[in-house]
Amino acid sequence: MKINKKIILISAATLMTLSPVAVISNNQSLTVQAAKKTSKKTITTDPVDYTDRYDGHGKLLNSLIKPNTTLPRLSGLLTIKGKKYYRVGKNVYIRSNAVAKLDNKNTLMLDYNSYVYNNKGKRVRVSTLKKNTPVRFYGTKTIKGVKYYRVGTNRYIKAANVRAVNGKIQYVDETYVTIKRDGVVSYTKDGQTNDTKYKKGQKIEVDQYLYTPASGTDDFAAFNDDSAVPFYRIKGKTDAYLSYLDVTPRKPMKVADYNLQHYTYAEYTQPADMPIYTINGTPSAVVVPHAATNIERQVEVDRLMYIWVPSDQKAELFYHLSSQYVMTPEGESYRLGDVKKYVGNGFVKQSDVKITGVKLDPVNTAQEAEQDSKVATANDKSVLQAEIDKSTSIKKSDAYRLTKRANRDAYNNELKSAQEVLNSKDSTIAAVKLAVWSLGQRAKGLDGKKVLVKDIKHLTKAEASKIYSVAYNTNDIHTPQYNYVIFLNFSDHYRKLTLTTKHYSKPIQDPKYLVGTTTKELNIADYATEK
Structure with missing residues (x-):
């Protein structure tokens, strides 16, 4: 394929007013800053991700370019089959959006077409700078409360249109997302469907991008190559999240983790078994083996306190385990019933663990711990x-x-x-x-409550789904004599809810171990209210 490398220069008058903007393009206006002829033209690739290589026809080549690699810039900005490239070797090209720096100088990457403004914030009638275009810049300036990047003499572009600076993504705290298709719904943090439906093209303000407790469930991960699905939290809503699969964000937001925002986790760091202590400062009979996987050696904790240790005659800091149980496997293969151990109010030493998530402060002093012993x-x-x-x-x-x-x-x-x-x-x-x-x-932690509905005799699908969960919670009652499975079913346009319970003599859902089946109709008003 022959690539037309002809460069069309804009008029001298425009060049004088717009310089210096280092954007070189094929078959479009070129604006450059005067530079020394001896300067070496280079490209520095993305500092984090590997960069794909392409041939002159835009076909993907096999090998990748390592992050933060400096390459010769052997062409201006070229267009091949609608995509923008730079040539960096013999029949080797990289996409323009993989560029972190031009000539090892400050460079920004646009993610939206950008008008050019003067230092008064007034638009200048010159060519619009195109998205996915690397642009040299020379500092920032705030004009009438809006942040701009200076890209030339008295020439500025809005920071809102910049995706990356020197290869570093410019994350924002809030943005808006655009709905991809009709009928998109939001979800609660636990994955329950909310009633509101959104239309294709509708723009929604969001203020967080995070993994919620529902992110890794089959209901969502199955549609994302079994990977956890992050959500955008709708601004102003108490419990409404949009799946990232259903929307397109205006600007990138740094992904967070709901659990790390709300809970505290202690990871055991010692090269030995992890002891669990009691409130009396003595080791309990339960330990988490060193052979356990990292998942079992990371426990949720909810309190930091001094405990008097009689053997050492001093108070030490301990974290209280959130759960009454710990997992104690000797490796990755085990039966749940064999390794789940009850510890009640168990503790781990602060000096033995590394903490992530919410920081906890001691609730007492060393002196109080001694007195309370x-x-x-x-x-x-x-x-x-x-x-x-x-x-x-x-x-x-x-x-x-x-x-x-x-x-x-x-x-x-x-x-x-x-x-x-x-x-x-x-x-x-x-x-x-x-x-x-x-x-x-x-x-x-007892957080049960009835589902608030508009009309209990005419439930929506979302309301019925929430009622289903509450009814399941209520009727999920432990029976030591049998292993059981419960099934709930709505019928008659969500006016009737039926519970079926199957009891088995062994923990196997096999008909030959079926002891009995019971079916009863549930009163929906026990789980929902219009008030």
């Missing part, structure tokens, strides 16, 4: 008794009844543990205080 009196336990007494009303509440079984189990386990602390004559003040706090935390 004493045996609790009846008066010390009175607060715990009051917390336990709340359980009667809590268990009658929607918060308890409609929440996930795991949350109910966690509260019940904590309630049992609190009762044991209350009844033990050896319980320390620290153990009593921890029991009060932990039982209160488990009560806060």
Whole structure:
């Protein structure tokens, strides 16, 4: 293929007013800054990603160019089959959008066609700079509250149209996204569908780009090559997120992680088994083997506190485990029931772990920890008794009844543990205080509530989906005698909800182990309300 390398120069008058803008293009206006003839023309590739190579026909070549590689710039900006390239070798080209720097000088990359302005913010009637074009720049300037990049003498472009500076992506805190097709819906952070439907081309303001708890679920990852799907949070909404598969963003936002924004994780860093400690500063019977995978050696924690360690006669900082269980496998292959160990209120030493996510501050002092290592009196336990007494009303509440079984189990386990602390004559003040706090935390985790609907007799699909989840949570009740599976089904245009439960004598869904099947109609009003 013959490439026309003819360069058309703009008029001398325009050149004088627009210089210096280093954009070289094929079959379009050229504007350049005066430079020394001895300067070497080079291209520096993306500092992070590998760069593809192409031949003169725009066909992808096999090998890649390493990040942050400096190459000879052997042509101006060329157009091959509608794409922009630079020639960097014999029949070797790279896309213009892979350029981080021209001639090792400050360079920006446009992601939108850009008008040119003067230092008053008034548009100058010169050629528009095209997107995916590398442009030399010479500093920034704020004009009437708007950030600009200077690209020539008294010539500026808006920062809003710049995708990268010297190869570094320019992330924004807020932007808007454009809906790709009719019928797109938003989701809650847990993946439930919201009612509002959006039209193709509709623009929505967003203020976060992040992985939510639903990102890695099959409902979303299956449509993204089994990779977790990030979401854009709709600005001004409490729980409405748009899948990145359904929208096109105006500007890039740095992806965050919902879990790291809201929770704290401790990764064990020692070359040994990970001990789990008690509130009394002694190792428990449970350890996480060193042979466990990294996932098991990273635990969620929710409190940092001093605990008196009697063997060392000093107080040390410990993190409290969020879960009442830890996984203790001796490798990657195991049965869940064999390695899931109950620890109740377990701790890991601060000195043994590395923390990510939300930073936690100590809730007590070393002196208080020493004082609380004493045996609790009846008066010390009175607060715990009051917390336990709340359980009667809590268990009658929607918060308890409609929440996930795991949350109910966690509260019940904590309630049992609190009762044991209350009844033990050896319980320390620290153990009593921890029991009060932990039982209160488990009560806060009871987040069940009825779904708010417009008309309970005419449910929308999104409303029915949320009711389905609440009804499942409510009826997912542990039965030690049998292994069971529950099925819920809406019918009659979401007016009827039926629960079917199958009980098996073994943990295998095989008809020969089926003990019995029960079916009953549920009252939708038990899970939804119009108020």
